[in-house]
Amino acid sequence: MGTIRILPFAAAIGAGVLALAGCGGSSTDDSGGGDGGEITLTFANADPAETWARVIEGFEELHPDITVKQLNIPYAQYTSTINQRMGAGGDGIDLMVVDAGGAALDWNNRGFLADISDLREDAIAAAVSESMVTAREVDGKLLALAPWTTSQFLYYNTDVLAAAGVEPPSGDPAAPWTYEQLTEAARAVQSAGAAEYPLLFDQWDTYYQLQMMGVSAGGGDGIDADGVVDFSGDGWQRALTWYYGLFEDGLSPRGITNDKNGALFQEGKAAFIISGPWGVSVANAGGINYGVAPAPYFEGGEPATSTDSWAVGISSKSEHLEAAKEFLRYMTIDPTGNAQSAEVAGITPTNTEAFATYVEGVEASAGAATAGFGAILQYQLENNAVHRPAVVGYSVFEPGAGQLFSDIRNGADPAERAAQADEEIGAQIERLR
Template structure:
């Protein structure tokens, strides 16, 4: 199968508004590792003796995250039940690949990382839902559909998007005599300023200077290289040429190694431990998304919000994107699955229900507007203006992950690359080794 993926640069900041709404791209990314049970999907034909259809929905969030969505949908669709199964983030792709490759008909709807869509389509593991294209273009933030389209066909619907902030602990900064950074993106701090202030805060008693939420994940770290002009790490019209040893990537990863070697950022701490550490007052700075805010509010954590940093001799670049949902081509209940997907992604009620327990921006246009208001009102005296800052970042600084046929192999390999550099590997040597390994892997895809 020959596919046309997006050509040219992958840095495509959204740039237009429609009816006062932001035009952002909702590509993949931010589910943290989920744990716990969830309702296990069963086999069979998905229909009970009473004629009720049961749809099996696979996702990586914490069990119960979509209970509000499911309850609302089942209440308005009495002939349908939704059974949600949560698979831990780090196991999601391998689980889906194993089951879908065997033609498992027990999966109906599942979460999709849009950067992986070209590869998933090549394996014929998504149902063509192009009949929803016009409706999706009308209901969602305009450019959010782009990554879900391959060869002119729509394969999934965007559910969420994302952005990230620089959070700071005002108590630790005051203790160190540091004036907190401003929310104004025109006064955005550089990474160099953050590191200097982090050292100063540690000298005044802070246990950690800087915590980076998804410390070993491409979603989080791609903007470091992008800020220095290094690009996404893949180049060429087909995005199948590894490009990790350019000056931008080497410099960014050298900085990344150095903040860990110097102790400004800690080694040995997993992504899901970062937020609780900051909430406990253990770090001066934290880089992460808005989904942490409700939990920190509940814990009365001290925090302030500022724009995501950039390098002094580079350009601002910020993470973005999140999950889309698609339908398995092996589903025995395609029409019911499509109706559920349409309701969750393309109606305001359904879209808002997807974020009732997860504080992340939806890509449904009306729901997105509602989310911005909720964000600003989250913590009086702290989060006012956070919505406008998010809009600015999504319009001007957001960089999207490369929609490459080889993205699956690339993303998985980069986890090991980032961990190795974090733990002291020479950045240029490790990036060069990764290029060689990717070149070998990609040769089978060209």
């Protein structure tokens, strides 16, 4: 008797496991089907849910018939998950964040992204710079809009520079220091023993951080439209040799991971750090005396500053194209929505009005230290921002470049290692065509 009772119970557990397993694939709860009824949009992104919660809340208040549901995917698995889900029909995803670089191109080639060119004109009119919109165009089609942007600054500790007898860099956006001037100042700090670390970067060994150096030195992006990789040319070799020298000469440290750089500057252990707009809140938290200057460039070269962040695109398979566009318009073209999108992340919004409010807040946060922040940020975004290249194979190129920079930081010869990277990354891109 007892066994008979157990049987359906155990079978129910088995069925439960099957049902759970079956649930894994779909995430859209499309109650109503979108014919004038309730619409649920699924927004795939690689951030914690709270990052986007504020803008979703604001949008839902204005559109009570639309619900936005998030699909938060860990960053490391984001691209492969989108490739897999969209490749399998894209069921359930309406909007997705699109990384800077080749992601828009890759996903356009795979037919994942809807053409949103009808938003182009309004987006350009609302954006701080035109290039932050056009950087997401492929074959004349606009594929994504960026709610956030970034730039790079040279932050300096005024007390450390004073102790070393170094005149601080100018805050004039049009008159940045050269990398040569920066090296000289870092050497003076080193000789005076004024700080443990003369020069830090916010993100060692990343293409985002180093692209602007290669471009400024005349080396271009390091990859061309055909996927040919070139870190061996004169421009990149100049930039990489400079980078190599920083560690050889002890001006910058080896073995320190990226999570520690901001904290080291914040604690007054560094004279300079090249970092993004977020560097202000990091420095403020430390109570140090600091200043902000434009990012440096190579003597004889062009000023160049790394930029961009996530953009948001609409799935070509979305059944709610208009609702999705409405949400995208709200988070980018609408000043309120755009400000809400950047609020939790504390990142720079792209909309002119939201940008002005953001700059005002940042400048008010640290008095004289950040007085020139907004002018520098706006000048760099309008005049010398370099976007990551939208080329096939970018997803292979970026990690390969990261390994190259990391090895050079650890003492590999810049010329030899660059030649190796050119060959290996090029072959890998060719293989995946």
